[in-house]
Amino acid sequence: MASRPQMEDEETKLIDVREKLFKDAMKGRWQAVADIYAQDKKFRETKITWAGDTLLHLAVSSGEEKNVKLLMNCLIKTEDEKRRREILEIQNDRLETALHIAAALGMVGACLDMARLHPTMVVRNLNRRKETPLFKAVRHGQKRAFFALQSVVETYVEPPPRVNREGLRREGGDTILHNAIFAEHFDLALEIINCYPTLVNAMNEKGESPLHVLANKPSVFKSGSRFSLLDSVIYYCIFVDPLTIKYRRYKERFSKDEGIDNEKALHDRNHKLPNNYLACYNIFTLLKNVFKNIGQCK
16 A cells, blocks of 8 residues: 555656646647557546646647547557547536537547547537537537538437437527527538438427527528618629538548548648638638629629
């Protein structure tokens, strides 16, 4: 049995290593983090931050697929299936797993890597708001992350989630379709209807269907908007591509592991733009397209 001084010494060493891991993670030294993650298994479950995040949570929060891949490779090579699932199920203080965060950030590769190791997490692990990773992807408008998680659900989860199950709802009874329409992610809403047609008639605890949510957004209809002359010109000059169902094509690609590396590279490249620069870029692109369309109307 270890003496009290020995135990205190070990505790001090543990704290020192935790601090080093946190600093390395914050400074982007993920290879150094991965080396310790591979050598000492206890740090795979250790809470590193005050919010209860593990190293896997932090790797996902970095927003870069390659950092997550470093840690996931360690788990795949050195842990059995049971232990991998236990580590993936670890929640932070908001009751969120690393998969919840990956879904919110739209990290397709990370979502697939984690969900394939523990498929039921996608529709059964709940955060504090009673949201599953699948719901979280929808709430944040991450269409490709939704495609990735849905492809895992259809391939590995039996029985599939139903309307009355928690996997497609959160507290208050809102379904993923309610949420997509409320956030005006209409292309994603169409994909959800294609995957879960019965959600069209699903009610939340207020007795509202997704159609009620849509009806409460008059601004999305031309009849609900009062345009000035300039607004009308812009409205008629903007060309909108018809919405098409893309999920099946993505599912086929994911099942063959095609395009996943491209998704990871695309996410990592886009993540390097600061949010304010990205917003400016999107606004510039929108304005450029508007003026281009106005020119075509002359």
